[in-house]
Amino acid sequence: MARGELPEKYDTDGVPVGFERMIRQRLKAFLSDKSNRRLVVHHSRNSYTGLERIQASDTRSGSMTRDEADRQSAGEHVARLADRQKDAKIVTKDGEDVAYVLRNVLRESKPNVGSRGGRNHNAGTEARAEGPQTPVGEDNMHRLVIGLLNEWGSTSKRAPSASVRDHRYRNETPSEWEAARDMDLSFLTRYLGMTREQGHHDEKWTVKTAADTIKTSRDVDYIRAFLGQIAAFWTAVGVTMETLQPQAMNLFQETFDRHRRSNVLADWINHSWLFFMSIVLVSNRRVAPHFDASDPLHGWAASTPFGSYTGGDLFFIDLDLRVALKPGDLLVFRSALLRHSVLPFTGSRHSLVAFTHEHLMVHTGIPVKDRAPFLAATTGEDPTWPIRDLESLKDRRLWDSSERLRERKEANRREEARRQQERAAAIAAKQAWSGKEEATGRPDCASKKRKTQK
Numbered sequence: 001m002a003r004g005e006l007p008e009k010y011d012t013d014g015v016p017v018g019f020e021r022m023i024r025q026r027l028k029a030f031l032s033d034k035s036n037r038r039l040v041v042h043h044s045r046n047s048y049t050g051l052e053r054i055q056a057s058d059t060r061s062g063s064m065t066r067d068e069a070d071r072q073s074a075g076e077h078v079a080r081l082a083d084r085q086k087d088a089k090i091v092t093k094d095g096e097d098v099a100y101v102l103r104n105v106l107r108e109s110k111p112n113v114g115s116r117g118g119r120n121h122n123a124g125t126e127a128r129a130e131g132p133q134t135p136v137g138e139d140n141m142h143r144l145v146i147g148l149l150n151e152w153g154s155t156s157k158r159a160p161s162a163s164v165r166d167h168r169y170r171n172e173t174p175s176e177w178e179a180a181r182d183m184d185l186s187f188l189t190r191y192l193g194m195t196r197e198q199g200h201h202d203e204k205w206t207v208k209t210a211a212d213t214i215k216t217s218r219d220v221d222y223i224r225a226f227l228g229q230i231a232a233f234w235t236a237v238g239v240t241m242e243t244l245q246p247q248a249m250n251l252f253q254e255t256f257d258r259h260r261r262s263n264v265l266a267d268w269i270n271h272s273w274l275f276f277m278s279i280v281l282v283s284n285r286r287v288a289p290h291f292d293a294s295d296p297l298h299g300w301a302a303s304t305p306f307g308s309y310t311g312g313d314l315f316f317i318d319l320d321l322r323v324a325l326k327p328g329d330l331l332v333f334r335s336a337l338l339r340h341s342v343l344p345f346t347g348s349r350h351s352l353v354a355f356t357h358e359h360l361m362v363h364t365g366i367p368v369k370d371r372a373p374f375l376a377a378t379t380g381e382d383p384t385w386p387i388r389d390l391e392s393l394k395d396r397r398l399w400d401s402s403e404r405l406r407e408r409k410e411a412n413r414r415e416e417a418r419r420q421q422e423r424a425a426a427i428a429a430k431q432a433w434s435g436k437e438e439a440t441g442r443p444d445c446a447s448k449k450r451k452t453q454k
């Protein structure tokens with residue numbers, strides 16, 4: 001199907017007839033081509049097959065921090081590799097697939113915004129996205145989002161305050177802030193679907209209303225329309241997961257179904273392939289290296305960037321792998337296991353990231369700790385760089401934070417003990433003083449009076 005041409009027929013999910021078949025075919029070819037995998041397999045930490053070592057990896061023994069390396073990697077060392085790595089398709093570590101990249105998926109799709117039905121049909125919810133039939137692709141996803149943000153009642157061009165700022169954005173420089181603020185769009189991370197979260201902390205049921213993004217019913221209309229118009233995204237993610245990680249997908253689907261009655265995404269859109277609980281729209285923001293620690297350790301998230309930008313590649317810092325993600329490409333990856341960041345970019349870059357937080361799975365009794373279903377579809381072959389290393393990185397980070405917490409508690413305890421000692425000493429001193437007063441038969445107040453009389 002040529003780009004820019006409107007197809008005539010749509011399936012019940014609102015994607016062009018043939019779109020799903022196209023993705024299936026692509027995935028089949030993808031799996032049968034062993035060279036896809038060889039592209040990014042590491043043979044050891046220091047030598048690679050089909051992947052050149054990049055500057056950032058030198059920091060393992062050097063003094064530069066990973067963040068500095070990430071910044072520096074925006075420079076010539078990484079740029080040099082852009083062409084070579086742009087076809088990377090599967091990242092494999094110790095036989096566990098950790099990321100899939102499908103090229104150009106969303107460029108070839110066009111939504112039918114008025115359709116209904118599908119596997120996940122949600123009886124009782126008749127609301128469907130309204131809007132013009134437009135191709136969703138490199139240009140149109142962008143256009144849709146600009147429309148969405150410009151119309152969005154709560155769109156703000158102000159920087160979020162430090163307390164709201166997410167550690168994932170700690171590498172944004174002030175000039176990046178300025179540049180983004182001056183663009184036509186807001187510079188925000190918007191949670192579109194994760195508007196109700198259950199059982200987040202301490203087994204309490206909490207409701208998260210995404211108050212920062214959804215202020216009016218008009219906002220809801222726009223968001224709902226937008227989510228309906230990205231039908232192709234849901235289809236691409238679903239078909240990819242079903243083909244490459246069916247067992248993991250079943251766990252996500254089960255979670256989605258068990259939360260259906262309180263699930264905002266299920267309430268708003270009606271799509272066969274919907275199984276992630278939440279989606280976030282990241283507008284003109286650049287994440288620092290991070291794990292999405294709330295996602296299941298071996299779980300998956302799906303992301304697609306769009307807009308009009310140069311740079312902005314995804315960088316898997318622990319793999320020393322840079323993937324040039326272009327608008328319309330689809331990345332499906334183990335977001336809690338793989339540290340990732342977005343390299344500097346110019347222009348406007350948006351990304352949609354779909355995910356399910358682990359607690360939502362745990363809460364509904366999904367056996368998240370059982371890794372088997374998550375690893376069932378392993379296709380990798382080269383077990384020389386143990387996946388354990390990635391796990392321990394995450395564990396260490398968690399350990400770090402629990403250790404910090406313990407240290408803070410300990411410091412508080414010491415401080416409290418010191419204060420108590422001080423108080424006790426003060427009381428003892430006072431008692432000693434009043435004891436003296438009593439011995440001489442003079443009440444305390446009298447002595448004070450005497451002092452002032454002096």
Ligand SMILES: O=C(O)CCC(=O)C(=O)O
Pocket residue numbers: 168280282285287292303305340342350351353
């Ligand atoms: O913008 C991206 O492509 C990635 C965003 C991301 O990693 C996140 O929101 O956690």
Ligand SMILES: [Fe+2]
Pocket residue numbers: 287290291292335340
């Ligand atoms: Fe992330």
